[in-house]
Amino acid sequence: MFMSCPCGPFFRFEKVFDQSTKQDEIFDNVAKPVADNVLQGYNGTIFAYGQTGSGKTFTITGGAERYVDRGIIPRTLSYLFEQFEKDGDRTYTLHISYLEIYNENGYDLLDPKHEAAKLEDLPKVSLMEDSDQNIHLKNLSVHQAASEEEALNLLFLGDTNRMIAETPMNQASTRSHCVFTIHMTSRGTGSATIRRSKLHLVDLAGSERVSKTGATGVLLTEAKYINLSLHCLEQVIIALSEKNRQHIPYRNSMMTSVLRDSLGGNCMTTMIATCSVEKRNVDESISTCRFAQRVAMIKNEVMVNEELDPKLMIQKLKREIQQLKEELAMTTGEQRTDDLSDEDLDKEAVAAYIADSDPEAILSIGADMRKIQACFAILKKHILEKPPSSHRETPRRSPVQEYSAPPPDTSPYSNTENNRLKELVQQRDNEISIFDFSFS
Template identity: 75%
Template sequence: YVKEAMFLFQILLLCLHGNKQDNIYSVDDDEKSLSSLEIIVPRDLADGFVNNKRESYKFKFQKIFDQEAKQDVVFDSIAKPVAECVLAGYNGTIFAYGQTGSGKTFTITGGAERYSDRGIIPRTLSYIFDQLQKDSSKVYTTHVSYLEIYNECGYDLLDPRHEASRLEDLPKVTIMEDPDQNIHLKNLSLQQAANEEEALNLLFLGDTNRMIAETPMNQASTRSHCIFTIHISSKEPGSATIQRSKLHLVDLAGSERVAKTGVGGHLLTEAKYINLSLHYLEQVIIALAEKKRSHIPYRNSMMTSVLRDSLGGNCMTTMIATLSIDKRNIDESIATCRFAQRVALIKNEAVLNEEIDPRLMIVQLKKEIQELKDELALVTGKQRTSELSQEELLQLDELLETFLEDNDPDSTLDVGADMRKIKYCFIHVKVFLLNIDGSAAGTENNLKTFTVEKCQKKCNTVERHCKGVKQLNCEEHGGLIDK
C-alpha cells in the first residue's frame, strides 16, 4: 500500500431528489471481493435512450455506501487510511465527483444542522490534530490553503480582502512551474493552524466565500471547484531531515449536462466552464490509463494542473463517486460510474517526502569545512595562532570529563585535527595524572595554561604552572623556576 499506491475508488450513493427506486439499483456487497453495483434501466424510461441500448450496467468498486450511510462510517472507510499515510510523510488526495445534488459537498464538508453531519474535511482535521498531539517524538507544523477555481480562474478563499471586495477585484491565483516541473501557486496564501480550532475557523471562512448559486437541480449548488489542502511538516529534534506532506480535499462542481440544469445567463457560462474543466479532467484520466501514452494534457485546465501530482504522480489518491438515485438521473449515474471505472485503471507510486533542513545543512557544511581545514593544517604543519573560544573550551572540558570518567579501556577521545585542541587535551590529561588538585573536576576550574620547562639545573624536571602561581619548586633540586 505504501510502496505502490493505487487509486482507491469508493462510490457513495446519496439521494437528495427522491426516495430509493425499486429494481433500478442493486448492490452486491461481498466482503471478500470488490463490491458491485448494477443499474437496470426501466423500459418506460425512453427519454434520451435509443431502442438498441442495453438495459443493465454493472460496475465494480472498492466500497459502496447507500443513502443511509453515516458520516463517521464514510470517514473511517475513505479518509482515515489516506490521513494516516499523510501523517507518515506521503502525499494524499480525496476528491468527490458527481452530478449536482448527489451529495459531494455534504460528503466533503458536511452539513451545518447537526454535529454528526460533519464531513470528511472537519473530521480529517480533528483526526490529524489528535494524532499530532499524541506524538511527542517530532515537532510538527501545519498550514492550510483553500483554492477556488471559478470559470477557469483561481481565487484564494482565505484572502482577508474577500469581505470588502468583489470576486473579480481579488488577485487571481496563477500557476508557475519550476525547471523540475513542480507546480507553484502564486497569490495563494498558506495560513498556519496550530490546532484544530484554528484550522476549522479557516475552513468556515473559506466556505463563506465560496461561489454558490440556486439552480433547478439544487437550491445551493456550488458553482466552482474547491481544493482545501493541509500541509504538514515534521522533524525529529536534532535531526536534519524534514518530512513534508500534503493532503488535498477536493470538492468538484456538478458534472451534469448543461441542458439538464435549465439555467441561462451567467449561470449558463458557469456550467460551460465547469463541464469544460471536467472534460479536461476526463481527458487526463484517459491518457493516464493508457500505459503507452507519452503526453498527458495537464495544462489544458487549471484544475488538472494543480492536481497533477495527485492524478498521476506521487500521491495516495481516493475518488468518491456520488450518485443521485432518482430514476430521471440514471444517465448521469451511468456516466459517473463509467468515469470512476476509467480512473480506477490508474496506478500511482507514492514515495516518502523527505528533505534536509537548509539551515541545518549550512551548519553541517560549515562544520565539515572547518574539519577539513584542521586536517590540512595538521598535515602541512601550519600552526594556528588564534585562541580557542570559550564555547570550544567548554566543549573540550565536557569531552575530557566524559573520557576520564569512562572505565572502558577501549574508549577514545576524538577532538578532530585541530592541534590547539589536541594540545589542550594533552595538558589536561597530564595534569589529571599528576593529580594537582586530586581530581579532574578541580583542574577545570584552576588550570589556565600549561608549559613544560626545565629547571635551572637542567634536570628535565616537568613543572606544572597553574593560574595565580608565579614560582614553583623543583622537588628534585630544591630550586625555583619562574612561571
Template identity: 75%
Template sequence: VPRDLADGFVNNKRESYKFKFQKIFDQEAKQDAVFESIAKPVAECALAGYNGTIFAYGQTGSGKTFTITGGAERYSDRGIIPRTLSYIFQHLEKDSSKVYTTHVSYLEIYNECGYDLLDPRHEASKLEDLPKVTIMEDPDQNIHLKNLSLQQATNEEEALNLLFLGDTNRMIAETPMNQASTRSHCIFTIHISSKEPGSATVRRSKLHLVDLAGSERVAKTGVGGQLLTEAKYINLSLHYLEQVIIALAEKHRSHIPYRNSMMTSVLRDSLGGNCMTTMIATLSLEKRNIDESISTCRFAQRVALIKNEAVLNEEIDPRLMIIQLKKVIHELKDELAMVTREQRREELTPEELLQLDELIKRFLDDPDPESTLDVGADMRKVKHSFNYLKVYVERNLAGLRNVWRTDMDLRNSCKIRNKTLTELKGMLKGYQVEGVIERTGSYRNWSAEVICM
C-alpha cells in the same frame, strides 16, 4: 435500462450495467462510517509523510459537498474535511517524538480562474477585483501557486475557523437541480511538516480534499445567463479532467494534457504522480438521473485504472544543513592549521570557551578510566585545555599540601606529647626506685596525675 420515451431518453441496446468499486455506501450510511473507510487511511499516510488526495465527483445535488464539507445543522453531519482536521490534530497532540507544523490553503477555481478563499478582502471586494491565483512551474516541473496564501494552524480550532471562512466565500447559486449548488471547484489542502529534535531531515506532505462542481448536461439544468456560463466552464474543466484520466489509463501514452485546465495542473501529483488518491463517486437515485449516474460510474472506472506510486517525502532542512556545513568547514580549518602549523590569530569566543570548559569538567568528573577528551584539531583549544588542567592540578596540589601540613603538625604534636609522657614515666620510675615517693607524700599525687595522662 428499459426503453422509456416518457423520461426523455432512449436506449435500445443495453438493459443492465455492471461496475466494480472498492466500497459502496447506501443512502443510510453515516458520515463517521464514510470517514473511517475513506479519509482515515489517507490521513494516516499524510501523517507518515506521503501525499494524499480525496476528491468527490458526481452530478449536482448528489451529495459531493455534504460528503466533503458536511452539513451545518447537526454536529454528526460533519464531513470529511472537519473530521480529518480533528483526527490529524489529535494525533499531533499525542505524538511528542516529533515537531510538527501545519498550514492550510483553500483554493477556488471559478470560471477557470483561481481565487484564494482565505483572502480577507473577499467580503469587501468583488470577485473580479481580487488577485487571481496563477500557476508557476519550476525547472523540476513542480507546481507553485502565486497569490494563494498558506495560513498556519496550530490547533484544530484555528484550522476549522479557516475552513468556515473559506466556505462563506464560495460561489453558491440556486439552480433547478439544487437550491445551494456550488458553482466552482474547491481544493482544501493541509500541509504537514515533521522533524525529529536534533535531526536535519524534514518530512513534508500535503493532503488535498477536493469538492468538484456538479457534472451534468447543460440542457437538463435549464439555466441561462451567468449560470449557463458557469455550467460551460464547469463541464469544460471536467472534460479536461476526464482527458487526463483517459491518458493516464493508457500505458504507452507519452503526453498527459495537464496544462489544459487549472484544476488538472494543480492536481498533477494527485492524478498520476506521487500521491495516494481516493475518488468518491456520488450518484442520484432518481430514475431521471440514470444516464448521469452511468456516466459518473464510467468515469470512476477509468480513474480506478490509474496506478500512482507514492513515495516518502523527505528532505534536508536548509537551515540545519547550513549549520552542519559551517561546523564541518570549521573542523577542516582546524585540521589544516594543525598540519601546516599555522597559528590561529583570532581568539576563542566566550561561548566557545564556556563550552570547552564544560567539556573538560565532564571529562575530569567522569570516573571511567577509559574516557577521553576530544577538543578537535584546534591548537587554541588544546592550549586552553592544558592551561585549564594546569590550574586544576595546582589548585588540588595546594589543597593536598595544606592537608599534609595539618597532618604533619598533628603528628609532630603527638610525637612531642608521647616523648614527654615517656620521660615523665621514666622519671617517675626512678623516683619509685630511690624511694622518693615514700618520703614525700606530694609526689604520690603528682605521679597519679601523670599516669592518668
C-alpha cells in the same frame, strides 16, 4: 464490491455507501487511511465527483446545522491534530490554503487583505511552471494553523467566500471547483531530516446536462465552464489509463494543472463517486461510474517526501566537532588548566543548558577536569534547591558515599585512537563546508 443497474452494466468499487451511511463511517473508510499516510510523509488527495445535487459538498465539507454532519475536511483536521498530540517523538507544523476555480479563473478564498463582497473582490491566482515542470500558484496565500480551532476557522472563512447559486437541480449548488490543501511539515526530535507532505481535499463542481436543468444566462455560462473543465479532467484520466501514452493534456484546464501531481504523480489518490438515486438521473449515474472505473486504472508511484535541513545539519555537525575536539584533548593529555574564576563557573551557562529543550544539547566547558567537577557541583546544587512537586512526595534516595573523582589519567591513548579522532574532526569540518556551500 459490485454495483449495477437493473438492465445496465456492472461496476466494481472498493466500497459502496447508501443514503443511510453516516459521516463518521465515510471518514473512517475513506479519509482516515489517507490521513495516516500523510502523517508518514506521503502526499494524498481525496476528490468527489458526480452529478449536481448528488452529495459531493456534503461529503467533503459537511452540513452546517448538526455537528454529526461534519464532512471529510473538518474531521480530517480534528484527526490530524489529535495525532499530533499523541506523537511525542515528532514536531508538526500545519499550513492551509484554499483555492476556488470559477469559470477557469483561480481565486484565493483565504486572502486576509480583502473583505469579499463578491468573488471578483478576491485576488486572482495564476499558474506558474518552473524548469522541472512543477506547478506553482501565484497569489495563493498559505496560513499556519497552530490548533484545530484555527484550522476550522480558516475552513469557515473559505466556505463563506465560495460561489454558490440556486439551480433547478440544487437549491445551493456550488458553481466552482474548490481545493482545500493541508501542508504538513514534521521533524523527529534531534533529527535534521524533515518530512514534507500535502493533502488535497477537492470538491468538484457538479456535472449537469443543460437540457435537463434549463439553465440560462449566468447559470448557463457557469455550466459550460464546469462541463468543459470536467471534460478536460476526463481526457487526462483516459490518457493516464492508456499504456505508453506520451502526452497527457494537463494544461488544457486550470483544474487539471493544479491536480497534476494527484493524477499520475507522487500522490495517494482516492476518488468518491456520488450518484443520484432518482430514476430520471440513471444516465448521469452510469456516466459517473464509468468515469470512476477509469480513475481506478491509474497507478501512481509514491514515495516519502524527506529532505535534510542544512541549518540543523550544520548545528549538529558543529556540536559533534566540539565534542570530538574535547575527547581528543582528553586522550592526548592536552587538558587546559586555566585558573577558575567566577566567570568560568557562571551559573547562567548551566541554567541555559538545563533550559534547552534540545535533547542533543551539550554543555561545552573544555577538557579541564576542575571545570567539569565544578559544573557537576552547580547541577547538584540546582537539583537539591529545586522545590519538591506539590502534588506528590518526592521519593527519598538512599544516602551514598561522597565521591571524589580521581585525577585523570594523562597518559596518551594509542596513536591509532588519536588518529581516528583527528580524522573524525577533519571529516566533520569537511561536511560543514559542503552544507555551507549548498545552503548559500
